[in-house]
Structures are given as C-alpha cells and as structure tokens.
Amino acid sequence: MNNYNRLTLKFFLCLCLLFSIEAFANNQVQNVRISPAADNTRVVLDLAAAPQFKYFTLENPDRLVIDLAQVRTGSRLPAASGESALVRSIRSSSNQNIMRIVLDLAKPVKPNVFALAPAAPNGHRLVIDLPDNSPASGSSSTTSTAAPVTSAPAAPATPIPSSVRAARDIVIAVDAGHGGVDPGSIGPAGTYEKNLTLPIARQLVALINKEPGMRASLVRTGDYFVHINNRTDIARRMQADLLVSIHADAFTSPTPRGAAVWVLSLRRATSEVGRMLEQTERHSELLGGVAEVIKDSANERYLAQTVLDLSMNHSMVTAHQVANQVLSELGKVTTLHKREPQAASLGVLRSPDIPSILVEVGFISNPQEERLLRNTAHQQKLVQSIFNGLRRHFELSPPADSLFAQRRAKEHRVQAGESLSLLSQRYNVSVEELRRHNNLRNDTLRIGQVLRIP
Structure with a gap:
C-alpha cells in the first residue's frame, strides 16, 4: 500500500474515531462464563453488542489483557460463572469508553480470541480459548482443585504503551483443504486429498507456534x-494477518507434477469488492471502525468502496510477496510446477482484509508424487519450507505492531575490524542466525553495511 493510500485510510479511521467515541458507546458485558476442558479452557463474554477489541499477553506474572471499546460508561464486569485451574482471576477497570479486562493466568498460553455473532439462544459473544496441554505448575496429577475465579479491579485502561503493542504475535490461519463429505481429488492409489492436507496443516501450525512472535x-x-465461504470468516474471527490454504493438485493425465502457489486474480478481486459492498450488514467486520460513519447513501457507499479497494490492494500485494517467498523455499525441497505465483478465482482467496495464498504441495494425480506426498519425511520438508517462506516474508515486511517489527528495528552498521563472530558475541546471537536474518551467503562484511540483529 503506497503512502497516499495509507494516509487516505488513516484519514477514514480518524474520522471514524471522532464520531464513535460517545455516540456508539453502547456495549456492555452481560455475563462471564468459564468452561474448562482437558486441553483447553474457554471463557465466554456475553455482550449487548458486537465487540470491538484488542488483546495482548504479559509475563511475570502471566496475564491476558483485553481492551473492549465502546463500552457504556460505568459498566462493570459481572462475576464469572465456572472455574478453572488455568484462570486464577478476572478483573476489570474502565477509562472513558474502554473496559480493560485482565485474566490472571497460572502459566503462559497462546490465546485465541474471536467474536461470535448472535445464534439462538445466544447473543453477541467474545470467546477466549486458552490452550492447556499440560497441568499447571504445582497442580496434582491425580487431583484437580480449581481456585474460584474472583473479580477484582484491574489496572486503569490507559493507552497501551507502544512497547507492548509492538510485542504482539503475527497470527496465521492455516486452512486444510476439503474435508468431511468433500474428499477433494483422489490419487491413483486411492489417496484422498483431504487426508493429506490436514496432517500437513497440523504440522505447519505446530512449527509456527514454536516460533516466538508467531501464532x-x-x-x-x-x-x-x-x-x-466460511473459511475466510473463521480466519477473520482469529484476527489473522495471513490465511494459508493447503491443497494437492490434480489433472486428467498422470504427467504433471510439482508444487505451486496461487493468489487472487485481479478480476475476482474487483468482483469481490463489489459483492461485499452490497453486504452492508458486514461493513463493520470488513471495514473496521470506518464502518461506523459509512451508511447506505450513494456518497458514503463510494467511501466504503474506496476503503475496500485500498484494503484489497494491500492484501493482494502482500499475498504476492508471501507467495514468492514460499515458492523460493519450496523450490529447494521439491519440483515446482510453476515458478511464479498463479492468479485464480478461488473462493478461499477472496477476503479483502486478509492476505491469502493457496499452496498446492504437489500433484496427487501423479503416481510418483502421490507416494511422495504420503511420505512423512517429505511432508516435513514441505512444511519446513512453507514455514521458512512465511517467516522470511514477515522478517522483511512485519506488521508495525508485531514482535517481528520490534526485532527488525535492531540494526548495526559495520565498522572497520568487525566480523560476524564478533557481532554474534556482542549481541548474544549465533553466527548462523545473523547469516539467515540478513540473507548472507558467506561471512564477508563491508564497512558501512547495515545488519539486522535478530
């Protein structure tokens, strides 16, 4: 997105904020429900209206902080029903029309926070999923006595410091193609595409979640x-920065082979902007706060189209950049069917607000490649290469408020007599990390060269 487009979008966002602070402060937390399970604790906030929120985690002690905007002045957080060993307490405070909700946790987690639209008998909800694959420290392996969740005042909901905002994780939604009654393509040996995409997607998620700053x-x-049509909606509820859809290709003859990466075609992008412009009831989720000041008149619909066009343009440019990085890495471990990103009218790529790519890991219709795709070692190579491409993209172009952006801000200009080994000791990183982070092919440095410090 160029500087003019960024300024235009910022103008609309600022305009929205000026109008919405008081006039739309109508939300309220009506109920707090806690539901523990063997590997996950779910906390649900029942709300009077659709939530507008941001969240981040803190350490020492471990906390999840949620800032809920446009909340009625004077609103308080109700006492929670249910209890969990993972959630020690829930507290809140208010400042103007923002309610800050703090979940004190027994240990660090990677939360998944998303909104749900009304569905009888429930109204608007904010759902907080807290993965919990192991017992909290100090808990008994034979008994589990959850401490009652208490409500207590939280720290005032003052503006979030920039150092905290910069530490958020980059969120990636990984979509395993097909599933259930839709098997996808079927290989000569009877392999279902859906049975390849899910294990590859699971491995990719696991690898991403091991990387600090990514989730x-x-x-x-x-x-x-x-x-x-629901896959991008699920990614949107995750507040994803990127959607990666995993598939296996097929053709009428057994000859074609190799991996490819697809992005949205310009023709489909134009038609999607027009279609979503007609869905005025979805403007809030598609346009963010800008939707509060865009109604259904002709002039305001023009503004909506402008913002959607800017968003779609940014998403398509980002998707092309990601696709190129992923292709570069895939080419190291497998044959490439196409060396450039391919544009297509594929439904899973249609979101105007989430950059999306579709990765074809190979041709299931090719007998040799079908066998290869079923091989665990080959799957691991594919997953590693896709991950490397994603990580490389976000190292080069991180979201401004992410941990990756914070890392990128650390730079060093090479002085006379300095070497990689010397800098690795100074900054407490390995030589290999310095090489990879700066895409260096050897250890030769130039005076004045700028290195990024991981």
Missing part, C-alpha cells in the same frame, strides 16, 4: 466439511 490456528481441526 497459528487451524481453520478446520478434524475431518469435517467447512463451506468455502
């Missing part, structure tokens, strides 16, 4: 059908 979730977690 991933699956769009579908099992062998069930998810409508193509």
Whole structure:
C-alpha cells in the first residue's frame, strides 16, 4: 500500500474515531462464563453488542489483557460463572469508553480470541480459548482443585504503551483443504486429498507456534466439511494477518507434477469488492471502525468502496510477496510446477482484509508424487519450507505492531575490524542466525553495511 493510500485510510479511521467515541458507546458485558476442558479452557463474554477489541499477553506474572471499546460508561464486569485451574482471576477497570479486562493466568498460553455473532439462544459473544496441554505448575496429577475465579479491579485502561503493542504475535490461519463429505481429488492409489492436507496443516501450525512472535490456528481441526465461504470468516474471527490454504493438485493425465502457489486474480478481486459492498450488514467486520460513519447513501457507499479497494490492494500485494517467498523455499525441497505465483478465482482467496495464498504441495494425480506426498519425511520438508517462506516474508515486511517489527528495528552498521563472530558475541546471537536474518551467503562484511540483529 503506497503512502497516499495509507494516509487516505488513516484519514477514514480518524474520522471514524471522532464520531464513535460517545455516540456508539453502547456495549456492555452481560455475563462471564468459564468452561474448562482437558486441553483447553474457554471463557465466554456475553455482550449487548458486537465487540470491538484488542488483546495482548504479559509475563511475570502471566496475564491476558483485553481492551473492549465502546463500552457504556460505568459498566462493570459481572462475576464469572465456572472455574478453572488455568484462570486464577478476572478483573476489570474502565477509562472513558474502554473496559480493560485482565485474566490472571497460572502459566503462559497462546490465546485465541474471536467474536461470535448472535445464534439462538445466544447473543453477541467474545470467546477466549486458552490452550492447556499440560497441568499447571504445582497442580496434582491425580487431583484437580480449581481456585474460584474472583473479580477484582484491574489496572486503569490507559493507552497501551507502544512497547507492548509492538510485542504482539503475527497470527496465521492455516486452512486444510476439503474435508468431511468433500474428499477433494483422489490419487491413483486411492489417496484422498483431504487426508493429506490436514496432517500437513497440523504440522505447519505446530512449527509456527514454536516460533516466538508467531501464532497459528487451524481453520478446520478434524475431518469435517467447512463451506468455502466460511473459511475466510473463521480466519477473520482469529484476527489473522495471513490465511494459508493447503491443497494437492490434480489433472486428467498422470504427467504433471510439482508444487505451486496461487493468489487472487485481479478480476475476482474487483468482483469481490463489489459483492461485499452490497453486504452492508458486514461493513463493520470488513471495514473496521470506518464502518461506523459509512451508511447506505450513494456518497458514503463510494467511501466504503474506496476503503475496500485500498484494503484489497494491500492484501493482494502482500499475498504476492508471501507467495514468492514460499515458492523460493519450496523450490529447494521439491519440483515446482510453476515458478511464479498463479492468479485464480478461488473462493478461499477472496477476503479483502486478509492476505491469502493457496499452496498446492504437489500433484496427487501423479503416481510418483502421490507416494511422495504420503511420505512423512517429505511432508516435513514441505512444511519446513512453507514455514521458512512465511517467516522470511514477515522478517522483511512485519506488521508495525508485531514482535517481528520490534526485532527488525535492531540494526548495526559495520565498522572497520568487525566480523560476524564478533557481532554474534556482542549481541548474544549465533553466527548462523545473523547469516539467515540478513540473507548472507558467506561471512564477508563491508564497512558501512547495515545488519539486522535478530
């Protein structure tokens, strides 16, 4: 997105904020429900209206902080129903029309926070999923006595410091293609595409979640059908920075082979902007706060189209950049069917606000490649290469408020007599990390060369 487009979008966002602070401060937390399970604790906030929120985590002690905007003045957080060993307490405070909600946690987690639209008998909800794959420290392996969750005042909801905002994770939604009644393509040996995409997607999520500053979730977690139109909606509820859809290609003849990466075609992009412009009831989620001042008159619909066009342009440019990085890495471990990103009218790529790519890991219709795709070692190589491409993209172009952006800000200009080994000791990083982070092919440095410090 060029500087003019950024300034234009910022203008609309500022305009929205000026109008919305008081006039739209109508939300309220009506109920707090805690539901623990074997590997996850879910906290649900029942709300009077659709939530506008941001969240981040803090350490020492471990906390999840949620800033809920446009809350009625004087609103208080109700006492929670249910209890969990993971959630020690829930507290809140208010400042103007922002309610800050703090969950004190027994240990660090990577939360998944998303909104749900009304569905009988429930109204608007904010859902907080807290993965918990191991017992909290100090808990008994044979008994589990959860401490009651208490409500207490939280720290005032003052503006979030920039150092905290810069530490957020980059969120990636990983979509395993097909599923359930939709098997996808079927290989000569009877391999279902859906049975390849899910394990590859799971491995990719696991690898991403090991990387500090990155977090991933699956769009579908099992062998069930998810409508193509719902996959981007699920990614949006995750507040994803990127959607990666995993597929295996097929053709009428067994000859074609190799991996490819697809992005949205310009023709489809134009039609999607027009279609979403007609869905005025979805403007809030598609346009963010700008939707508060865009109604249904002809002039204001023009503003909506302008913002959607800017968003779609940014998403498409980002998707092309990601696709090129992923292709570069895939080419190191497998044959490439196409060496450039391919543009297509694929439904899973249609979101104007989430950059999206579709990775074809190979041709399931090719007998040799079908066998290769079923091989665990080959799957691991594919997953590693896709991950390397994603990480490389975000190292080069991180979201401004992310931990990756914070890392990128650390730079060093090479002086006479300095070497990689010397700098690795000074900054407490390995020589290999310095090489990879700066895409260096050897250890030769030039005086005046700028290095990024991981």
